[in-house]
Amino acid sequence: MTLNNFLILSAFLFCTGLYGTLARRNAVLVLMSIELMLNAVNLNLVAFSAFRENVTGQVFSLFIITIAAAEVGVGLAIVLLIYRNSRSVDLDQADQLKG
Amino acid sequence: MPFVLSTMVAQTVVFWIIAVAMVAAAIGVVRSQNVVHAALYLVVVLAGAAAQYILLVAEFVAWVQVLIYIGAIVILFLFGIMLTRAPMRPDGPLDNDQRFAAGVVSLFLFGVLTALLVDAYGDAPQIHPKASMVLKGSPTAIASSMFRNYLVPFEVVSMLLLAALVGAVVIARRD
């Protein structure tokens, strides 16, 4: 296994997650795509940790997992609030900031 | 050498199988027209990631991944889906009108990143999972590193979790 295998895989996952955040209408799906991106980053970190034989990368990936959990919790709370106020989680309809 | 070769080949094969599965599932997350299906595809991706961690001799991280991500976060997602689906309402198309532009941007970014990585790490040596790496990836090592070198970020993350907990409760409660 070369390092590049893991890195290119993580790059693919990241770009896929990027496509999902940009292209999906449902707010929950956008949050899922963000989780994809975070996982890509995690994979990157752990790959480097194995490559350098340094445990720091794994420590940081643990932090990222923790933060991802917190972020999903708060994010879903917000989505619920949006749903309660406008009866829909369609992001195309959340354009009150339109100039 | 033959041992090494065989383990090398074995690990590479395993890697490729899991990689393909992850790729397909990832595409499924972003292209599925059913929200629940997308969540399930996400589970596949997360599991694949955990498997990759084990390949990289990071068992603790893999276990935490399964426990937290698949065990809690995905459940949260399913709850969110459940609570925000209007009953008896047909799901419209789940993609907005900028998916072509998004696709272009994503592909473009992927191309740039790949070019960069090939250029930077193209001739990097192979990763050899060694016995010493097991110790390095053990919970002992992680704990000693975290509580010695990264204690302050650890505490900060604890505060962050508390804030997120309180925030989520405040935001979501009915008043």
Place this chain on the structure above:
Amino acid sequence: MLDNAWIIPAIPAVSFFLILFFGKRIPTKGAAIGITALGTSFVLSCVAVYQWIDRVESATGGKSSGLAAFGRSLVTHGAETKPVVEPVLHHVTWWSNAGIDFGVGIRMDGLAVMMLFVVTLISLLVHIYSTAYLHNDIRYTHYYAMLSLFSAAMLTLVVADNTLQLMVGWEGVGLCSFALIGHWWEEGANSKAALKAFMTTRTGDIGLLIGVSVLFWAARSFDIGKINAYSLSPRADHGMLLVAASCLMLAIIGKSGQFPLHTWLPDAMAGPTPVSALIHAATMVVAGVYLGARLYPVFWNGFSIGNGGVNFMVLIGGITIIIGALLAFVQDDIKKVLAYSTISQLGYMVMALGAGAWVAAVFHLFTHAFFKALLFLGAGSVSHSGSHHSFDMKKDMGGLRKFMPITFWTFIVGTLALAGIFPFAGFWSKDEILVTAGQSGYDFFLIVGLVGAFLTAAYMTRCVYLTFFGEYRGHGHPHESEPVITVPLIILAVFAVLAGFLNAAAFHIEKFATWVEPRVAFPELVHPAFDYPKAAISLSMAAIGIGVAAFFFFKREKMGKLNGLTERNKVAHAGYMFLVNKYYLDALYENVIVASIRGPIARGCYWVNQHVVDAVVNGAGKGAKATGQWTYDYLDRKVVDGAVNGTAEVTAESGGLLRYFQAGRVQRYALYMFAAVGLLALLLLIANI
């Protein structure tokens, strides 16, 4: 008192203010204040005179006293050794700037103490005289106030140590002369005369101003001593001194009634007679001569007096002698006769200065003050008590010697002194002028002086005859005047007799010259000895003058054909009219010069003002307005507002364009962001490969 001589002008100045503020309330209506002040000043002046004489005597080895330490030095002048007596100088600097010093001070030397004595004595006598002459006058208090102010100004002029202070005094006496001539200004003629006097002397004052300035630029100082020293030093600029001397000569012409600015003096007789006695006989008009005497080295160098030959000063003086004397023949007003006589005598003084006879000129100033004041006050006495306040000799006087003996005899004394009859004062002073003129090379002017002596004797005899001899032609009840008037006359008569003996050259008395002639910064002058032949000639000229005139008047019936000549003969009549019209000089001044200025020149100036100056100003205004309008239209509206409005429009337009990016959808923003990130990454990639 020499050191504190500033008190002498200060006392009349204080009395001026006291009389002005309190005069009307006190019993004597201010006269007492004035008389006291002048009396005190006179006493102090006598002290100053005594101190100065003491100073000179102790330096020259005469009777010495405690002041022997001053000024003892021996300076060799040619064959004579003449001890130097420094004048007493005190100066208070008011302010000084860049080496120029402005201040007041006193310069006490023989000339100054002599003038102090003369001015304070005659002013005091005039003050006393005026209590009777102006009794119950409507402006009695103001009269005394102006008399005090005049005395203060004249005394300031006399003691001045710098030309600026002298100028202050000069202007002050001019102002007081104006005020006093126009004392009875209800009569239009009086106020006109006052204005004429002021304007004419003002014309001369231009010369004073320019002269003082030029002297400052030449000598770098206003101090009289420094100016005199400069004028005699080798580095003196002759050209500049010539200019300065000419300008100062203009001032002398104006103030001392020389030809051609003499026209104001006769008209000034419109003022009260004591004023005429004080100002226009004894003190103010001699201010010009005093200026010439004080700044003599300037004239000496500027006009090259020492070289003999005709110069501006002696010429003007000579002309003035003759024209003044001729005009005195055709006057009916006794005061006007005396006024022209004054002009003529001032001509003598100026001529003497111009001929290098400094001591003679100053001595004549000294004696003239006494006998001319005496004559004027006598005329005042005649008018007061003899001719019912009239001065017309032909109509209102005549035969007054029977009624006013004291006035008559003192008038005779004054006339003899004026005519220059031995041993009266005028003889000695006039004679010295003539002798010095003859010996310095100014022979022509010696003859002029002799002719003037003849004429003087003649017209004064005419005047005396018309006033005191013959039958009384007036309408009043003539009687002698009260003692307040006659006592000053007697005092002045005594001086008129005795004053001449101070410098009686025939008896080798030269006290006046010793005491008065400056020894510091003074050119070496000719001091001729008493010349018996010339004295005899001048005495005989005067006697012939008296004789001819007396014969003409007393023995009128024997004149036959000469009687009434001027009425029958056309040439004689033309000559007579020429004199009566005062050489048509007044007509020239008023109808030609003044009228042309008042008429065409003034109109021309007005035209220039309206059409040129105003056109420029209006044009500037219009131009400014047009520029403003153009600036507003183009710069302000189009450029500035265009820029401002254009900026706003661009901003609005671009805002309108950029609005399309604000879709309100977060994913749209994320798309833009990641597209940009991708591009940047590409750039980084390319840059680093």
